[in-house]
Amino acid sequence: MGSILIKTEIPGPKSREIAKKRERFVASPMGSLAPFYIKEGHGAVVEDVDGNRFLDFTGGWGCLVVGHTPEPVVNAIKDQAEKFIHTDFTAVPYEPFAELAKMISERAPGDFEKQVAFFNSGAEAVENAVKIAKGFTKRKAIVVFEYAFHGRTLLTMTMTHRPMPYKYVYGPFASEVYRLPFPNPHTNKMKIGDFERVLKDNVYPEDVAAVIIEPIQGEGGFNVPPEGFLEEIREVTKKYGILFVADEVQSGYGRTGKLFAIQNWNVVPDLISLGKSIAAGLPLSAVVGKKEYFDALPGSSIGSTFGGNPVACRAGIEVLKIIDKEKLLDRAIKYGEIIDKRFKEMQKKHSVIGETRGIGAMRAIEFVKDRKTWEPDSATAKAVIQEAMKNGVILAGAGIHGNVIRLLIPLVMSEAELNEGLDVLDRAIATVTG
Numbered sequence: 001m002g003s004i005l006i007k008t009e010i011p012g013p014k015s016r017e018i019a020k021k022r023e024r025f026v027a028s029p030m031g032s033l034a035p036f037y038i039k040e041g042h043g044a045v046v047e048d049v050d051g052n053r054f055l056d057f058t059g060g061w062g063c064l065v066v067g068h069t070p071e072p073v074v075n076a077i078k079d080q081a082e083k084f085i086h087t088d089f090t091a092v093p094y095e096p097f098a099e100l101a102k103m104i105s106e107r108a109p110g111d112f113e114k115q116v117a118f119f120n121s122g123a124e125a126v127e128n129a130v131k132i133a134k135g136f137t138k139r140k141a142i143v144v145f146e147y148a149f150h151g152r153t154l155l156t157m158t159m160t161h162r163p164m165p166y167k168y169v170y171g172p173f174a175s176e177v178y179r180l181p182f183p184n185p186h187t188n189k190m191k192i193g194d195f196e197r198v199l200k201d202n203v204y205p206e207d208v209a210a211v212i213i214e215p216i217q218g219e220g221g222f223n224v225p226p227e228g229f230l231e232e233i234r235e236v237t238k239k240y241g242i243l244f245v246a247d248e249v250q251s252g253y254g255r256t257g258k259l260f261a262i263q264n265w266n267v268v269p270d271l272i273s274l275g276k277s278i279a280a281g282l283p284l285s286a287v288v289g290k291k292e293y294f295d296a297l298p299g300s301s302i303g304s305t306f307g308g309n310p311v312a313c314r315a316g317i318e319v320l321k322i323i324d325k326e327k328l329l330d331r332a333i334k335y336g337e338i339i340d341k342r343f344k345e346m347q348k349k350h351s352v353i354g355e356t357r358g359i360g361a362m363r364a365i366e367f368v369k370d371r372k373t374w375e376p377d378s379a380t381a382k383a384v385i386q387e388a389m390k391n392g393v394i395l396a397g398a399g400i401h402g403n404v405i406r407l408l409i410p411l412v413m414s415e416a417e418l419n420e421g422l423d424v425l426d427r428a429i430a431t432v433t434g
């Protein structure tokens with residue numbers, strides 16, 4: 001027997017009742033992927049208020065590498081909550097903050113002394129990485145890429161590419177943000193060997209504090225840079241004294257088979273922004289990087305009231321222990337191979353799949369109307385997500401045109417659950433495409 005169990009229509013009667021309250025009182029732009037309301041989640045399985053069980057292939061938009069409610073995390077949260085919940089580390093400090101900073105520093109790439117600052121959201125981590133780079137270099141400009149997603153604050157919204165829905169009419173945007181093409185084989189606007197020239201065509205390099213790049217783009221559609229591109233950025237940034245910031249809010253913490261996605265390349269970044277999975281779903285984000293960058297900043301010039309909250313730090317410590325103990329990096333590679341094979345089989349069967357791509361378990365399929373013109377097919381991607389949902393699998397879309405389905409699976413799921421979910425996806429594509 002599989003993990004999925006669908007007993008009612010989706011959403012069921014209890015979910016529909018809760019939806020009435022939501023429709024009246026919850027801010028309407030805050031939509032949800034799932035039409036049902038959760039009662040409990042454990043591992044990769046979510047049970048809704050009507051008793052239906054779903055496989056969660058989205059993990060709270062990529063926050064649940066260790067799955068829902070892992071026991072050591074729950075125990076640490078309970079224990080910490082009974083002792084103290086908040087002090088603000090800058091008022092009364094506590095050890096879990098320092099311990100998690102140590103654990104992340106020791107694991108981050110780079111043979112130099114590192115330090116860690118904690119914040120609450122991915123956007124805050126990215127924004128603070130930029131502040132640190134500006135504070136150290138005393139430069140004003142930053143460089144980002146096409147299809148990037150870095151968050152929803154003024155600066156990170158500016159850094160994000162996709163106008164609708166993320167930027168809409170919310171300008172004027174932050175200044176001194178330069179966007180360069182991301183090397184995409186279908187647009188061919190940036191090729192290996194072009195980066196330095198394109199950079200200089202756009203901005204005076206000695207005015208640039210940082211180049212910020214997602215080692216694998218998340219919301220942008222799981223775009224993997226071509227071999228040599230990240231190395232080239234590293235070389236050019238070194239040449240001009242620019243900091244290389246890897247935004248690993250989505251790609252980090254094991255999904256690609258390495259704890260840090262950038263470790264899939266021979267590149268050591270200056271700063272890394274982390275978020276999402278680092279505290280098993282509690283709001284925690286971080287910037288890790290060379291100690292000398294932090295040393296260059298005035299005291300209190302970075303920070304936040306709740307950043308590095310003790311309960312979240314305790315959860316974060318357990319997450320790293322689980323990744324080590326359960327060998328989740330190896331699991332990501334193994335599951336990545338299974339997914340890759342299954343996606344390639346689906347691509348052969350369904351002409352609507354233009355491409356399958358990714359590294360480790362961070363994999364996606366892209367839907368196109370025609371494999372020659374590469375015209376995006378977002379309608380099919382959306383219909384497949386809905387069909388899979390009705391049949392018990394929660395899947396996330398992605399891509400600047402919304403024509404990508406990406407897997408952000410809890411790595412603790414069983415192989416049987418992985419295959420069960422992929423079967424549902426395969427059947428959903430067949431149903432939607434007739």
Ligand SMILES: Cc1ncc(COP(=O)(O)O)c(C=O)c1O
Pocket residue numbers: 120121122123124126149150151152214218219247248249250251275276
């Ligand atoms: C690469 C990347 N950076 C930053 C963010 C923003 O994170 P948050 O939504 O926690 O602010 C995201 C969120 O999806 C992301 O994928």
